[in-house]
Amino acid sequence: MKHYELEIAGLKRRLPIVQVSDEIALASFVILGDQELVAAAAPIILEKLPQVDYLMTAEAKGIPLVHELCRLLRHPYYVVARKSLKPYMEEAVMTEVVSITTQQKQHLYLNGSDAALIKGKRVALIDDVISTGESLNALERLATEAGAQVVARAAILAEGFAADRDDILFLEELPFFSVEGIE
Numbered sequence: 588m589k590h591y592e593l594e595i596a597g598l599k600r601r602l603p604i605v606q607v608s609d610e611i612a613l614a615s616f617v618i619l620g621d622q623e624l625v626a627a628a629a630p631i632i633l634e635k636l637p638q639v640d641y642l643m644t645a646e647a648k649g650i651p652l653v654h655e656l657c658r659l660l661r662h663p664y665y666v667v668a669r670k671s672l673k674p675y676m677e678e679a680v681m682t683e684v685v686s687i688t689t690q691q692k693q694h695l696y697l698n699g700s701d702a703a704l705i706k707g708k709r710v711a712l713i714d715d716v717i718s719t720g721e722s723l724n725a726l727e728r729l730a731t732e733a734g735a736q737v738v739a740r741a742a743i744l745a746e747g748f749a750a751d752r753d754d755i756l757f758l759e760e761l762p763f764f765s766v767e768g769i770e
């Protein structure tokens with residue numbers, strides 16, 4: 588398997604390059620379990636974030652980053668949009684999303700109590716990676732439907748064309764790879 592050498596927040600990671608569809612190959616960046624990387628990246632992201640009332644992310648890989656950011660900010664709570672409807676949820680708001688890595692339709696649910704919490708508040712949307720931007724768009728639809736004001740969009744990495752966006756904050760770029768190149 589080929590790898591991509593990523594240097595981020597003073598750390599090095601060797602990312603396996605995986606094929607996710609007939610046309611697309613990408614460097615797999617998984618922060619789940621990587622406490623060291625999350626702890627190193629979060630303070631740098633924090634410096635770039637404006638003042639917000641709440642941080643919001645989507646299950647699953649954005650969660651450890653938002654958790655660490657909130658710990659540093661001393662925010663007692665953050666909002667997680669789940670990928671399935673859970674029994675604890677009431678009056679959930681739902682939207683659909685197809686991300687680059689998962690390549691099939693997923694659902695995102697915002698619990699009604701979370702929607703009420705962020706109504707009229709300044710919210711930052713956080714993810715581990717922004718690629719096509721579909722996951723971010725889905726989060727933004729939920730936040731907007733809840734009446735929140737989205738004031739920042741941030742991730743550790745911007746993949747492919749996302750690195751050209753001027754409406755997102757990120758630490759490093761991640762290139763795309765050709766499927767032929769990994770065979």
Ligand SMILES: O=P(O)(O)OC[C@H]1O[C@H](OP(=O)(O)OP(=O)(O)O)[C@H](O)[C@@H]1O
Nearest residue numbers: 647648686687688717718719720721722
């Ligand atoms: O900009 P996009 O094309 O939407 O891609 C980025 C999203 O894709 C990945 O999540 P994935 O949907 O694979 O789910 P997971 O976090 O549950 O593993 C990643 O964690 C981002 O959330």
